[in-house]
Amino acid sequence: MSVAKLPHVAVVGAGPAGLRAVEVLVAGGLNPVLIDEAPRSGGQIYRRPPPGAERPAADLYGFEAAKATALHGLLDRLGDRVRYRPNTLVWSIEGKRLRLLADERFDALEVDAMILATGAMDRVLPFPGWTLPGVFTLGAAQIALKAQGVAIGRRVALIGAGPLLPLVAHQYRKAGAEVVLALDVTAFLPKVIHGFGLLNAPATLAKGLWYMARNVLGGVPMRFGARRLRVEGTDRVEAVVWTDARGREHRVACDAVGASFGLRSEIQLADLAGCRIVFDDLTRQWQPERSPEGRSSVVDVYLAGDGAAIGGADVAELTGARAALTLLADHGRPADAARIDRLDRELARHRRFRRALEAAYPFPGHLLDDLADTETLCRCEGITVGAVRAAARERDVDEINRLKALTRTGMGRCQGRVCGQAAAEILARSRGVPVETVGRLRGNPPVKPIPIEGGL
């Protein structure tokens, strides 16, 4: 292949994956555009306080301070070889044209190739009281701390179904908040059973155990296995109540709750770019198909980081670099074979770790079975769980887009990014069918709301 013309490449997302991708692209002689919604690079995981409110990296990121600092400094090192566009939303992709929104104004960008490193957000499941003031996601609780230096409350209860829970509990305790509860709604046993698989990433496992140990030593009550979870309160959060495996009810008073149940990939841009989207049994999520080398099903669209499959920050760095190396090779640029080999071995090991981790934290679908019909499912549109069950029962609804059309579930501001998975699970449970058979919400532009007057 000729190397005469340098491909014009956009990288979407300036988290660990996107940053490592631009680093590799620049080393390969390209001048990529890096587009990111946030004002400063780092992604959600290494999110930074606004200028003027900086705090030491060790305080913000703990064990990961060195990694965070390295990534934060990366764009400075690359200088003008990267065209960096912060505060910019990619709201649609048509072919190789990216539709942008920056400072409330529309713009467009034509590229030859793109790497989508769109990251993840909390997986939200409804439970009684989940819309009460004072309930946040775990991710939001963490961002409040990292970006703004504030805790979500004074007496904080944290609820989760994944490794984020002990980490946030540790961070909150370190920041001086009182963590009155760290409740993992999944059972403890699978974590023991899959412990060997977790040894595929011993450092990560050790950190997880260290956070748990610190939490326990620091007096944070850690609990596992919850049914009939609810948050009580009249005007705002007052207590978390749940039933344990032996059927005993527990109640912990608190003034704020951080709760989410794992992570979900932000796949809408890959969907709009035409990438084939497939169901992943392990996480029960729809994900863009991605080869181990980082290719999507669409030529010149590459995928990296949690936006393609949840893997965490370290894996995101690896997949970002890997996808960029593939892009370079596909465009006739010399690629570092030894580095590719090293990355592929690392990624294979992490895949084994991830499989064990997902098995250790199974999807807590039992929480959905506990829900009363009156519970809110889609808060944008105010749709209840009962409305979904009724549509499944009485209106022949067996598919998620039909559910949306008839009930408005997932039709509001978030376009199902928050409620979509819970809606699909509840629909599938109502019909008694596997969740993949009810399909997924079709992506339509814009991926986030855009101002009508942005074109003037």
Next chain:
Amino acid sequence: MGERLDVDVAIVGGGTAACAAAVALRRHGLTVAVLEKRRCGAGASGVNFGGVRQQGRDLRELPLSRRARPLWDGLNALLGEDVEFEATGHIKLARSEADLEFLERYRIDAAACGLELTMMGADAVHAELPWLGEKVLGASLSPTDGQANPRVVGPAFARLARRMGAEVREHTPVEAVAHTGSGFVVTAPGLEVRARRLVNAAGAGSGLVAASFGEAVPLTPLSPNMLVTEPMPYFVSRSIGVCGGDVYVRQVRRGNVVFGGGGGWQDHERGLARPNDAESLGGMKRTLQVVPGLAHARVIRTWSGVDGQMPDAIPVIGPSRTTPDLVHAFGFSGHGFQLGPVIGEIICELLVDGATPSPIEPFAIDRFDGLASAAPADAPVGGSTHTEH
């Protein structure tokens, strides 16, 4: 060997007209099979603007539209669910002297068809719609027109047809249709339907069915490009259109403002459409000129779908000229939503009585004889010509 059905009437297509026909035919005791390639009411019936509008229609279509209008008042009762029909009135704005003349001429012609329209002067329009941005010269009000939720109507007709005993088969793409002398044979994967009579109401796919009976028609796909905002305080009290058709906007009671902008992209292979971003941006700009109060609104979703477009922008409705017991109803050219329920009745009349009291002569399928069948247009479609859907 797959399943076999023997019915009086097979209907290809599962849109509102098709399912309404199934309902009407069941009332006459005929056995019916509805064959829909995807989901009933998910094609043009479900993705359109949702205007229940008589005003502005081709005068040849107006008698059908007049007959359709009272049916909407009874739809909730008929279907057993709320289709969100509301007679908000429809106002068509004039932005030039020529527009005004056009509206006045149309008012007189429409009156001859029994549709009462009221001309409003500039002051009256701005007094009633103080949020209008553009200085308009006047407008025509059709007080009996309104709007409804298109996502609900088609599926509700399908369920009613099913409750009344029709075989409604979704995800059943018809692969072949033929007349055997004793009746029709319709084949789909794993299914063969034998029917004495056949209805071709397959929307954008109707051209293939018609061609199977030697009736090639210049039917092309049409894809509206639709947008909706987040909920806003209710203020767009009427359904709004303009002369020229390049702006149309309504607000649902929930608060979302629905508007159109050009045409979407079409995927000919899969028969699907997707929104076109450039068209969406154009629609946003034009709509904002007419309704500046939307300046701070945010668009939360755009969508598209596929309808069938005829060169003269009126549908094909009526008996086949080549094949007895075959009735066509397709090519509604982006404005079939309001007609759907009445088309079902007309199809039934044609099959049961052999005639309909509605004047359907202008919609004869052989009106295009001599015209070459048009090739599918290149996407995007609908961007160059604006139609209020």
